[in-house]
Amino acid sequence: MKPRDKSGYGFDPANQIQTGSYDLIIDGKLTKVSGLDTKQSSIEPHNGTWTGYYIHKFIDPDPDIVDAQGRQFVPWPYFRYTEAVFNYIEACIELGETAPAKDWLNKIRFRVGMPAITATDQNTLREIYRHERRIEMAYEQQRFFDARRWLIAAETLGRKVTIIQVNGTFKPGKSLSGTYRYDETIYDYTYTPQEFNTREDRAWKNQLYFLPLSRDEIRKNPLLVQNPGYIE
Numbered sequence: 616m617k618p619r620d621k622s623g624y625g626f627d628p629a630n631q632i633q634t635g636s637y638d639l640i641i642d643g644k645l646t647k648v649s650g651l652d653t654k655q656s657s658i659e660p661h662n663g664t665w666t667g668y669y670i671h672k673f674i675d676p677d678p679d680i681v682d683a684q685g686r687q688f689v690p691w692p693y694f695r696y697t698e699a700v701f702n703y704i705e706a707c708i709e710l711g712e713t714a715p716a717k718d719w720l721n722k723i724r725f726r727v728g729m730p731a732i733t734a735t736d737q738n739t740l741r742e743i744y745r746h747e748r749r750i751e752m753a754y755e756q757q758r759f760f761d762a763r764r765w766l767i768a769a770e771t772l773g774r775k776v777t778i779i780q781v782n783g784t785f786k787p788g789k790s791l792s793g794t795y796r797y798d799e800t801i802y803d804y805t806y807t808p809q810e811f812n813t814r815e816d817r818a819w820k821n822q823l824y825f826l827p828l829s830r831d832e833i834r835k836n837p838l839l840v841q842n843p844g845y846i847e
Contacts, residue, residue, distance in 0.1 A: 629794060632652055633652050634668060638802070639792065667781050703719060713737055716740060773817055775816070775817060780805075785803075786802065789802075830847075
């Protein structure tokens with residue numbers, strides 16, 4: 616959350632993302648305060664996060680953009696080279712050609728300073744690859760199809776929503792009064808995963824591996840058989 620002194624909605628004096636609960640001395644008393652970017656925010660609670668985190672990918676880093684008042688100019692990658700490489704890696708793994716799969720997977724890792732993968736076992740390499748793809752292609756409309764192609768949706772797309780509970784507590788002998796700010800010399804921070812099903816209680820049904828055939832198409836061709844789990 617950036618300073619918004621021109622917007623009329625308030626002001627963020629620390630100019631920091633704050634998605635947790637933090638110790639603070641208020642009127643001489645130890646108090647737990649909610650960050651300005653939470654649902655308990657003192658500025659814009661309706662814009663606060665439910666999950667404890669925000670997305671940085673595809674966000675324009677221009678510091679002059681305040682809230683949604685300025686247009687962002689970030690290109691959307693419909694298909695990028697890395698996806699083509701991942702598709703090749705996956706094909707190699709499933710064909711048992713683990714050597715080229717490992718080499719190309721390492722090329723993706725090396726470009727951001729990650730250490731080399733040394734595994735050559737097909738099953739191990741498959742799990743490593745799927746993890747790499749999940750991270751690299753996050754928010755690029757890949758996971759929907761990947762989980763269905765790999766038939767892992769029950770334990771991934773169907774699992775309960777997990778949030779991060781952020782908590783800042785004073786270090787021994789340390790304190791802060793007035794306005795909270797992120798400071799590792801004053802605070803010990805913990806980040807605790809926690810199930811959160813109040814807003815979205817997910818469940819997976821295997822019929823969702825397929826899309827239903829429309830009734831219009833079935834009427835046109837009575838030889839068509841509706842996909843499993845859907846009503847004719």
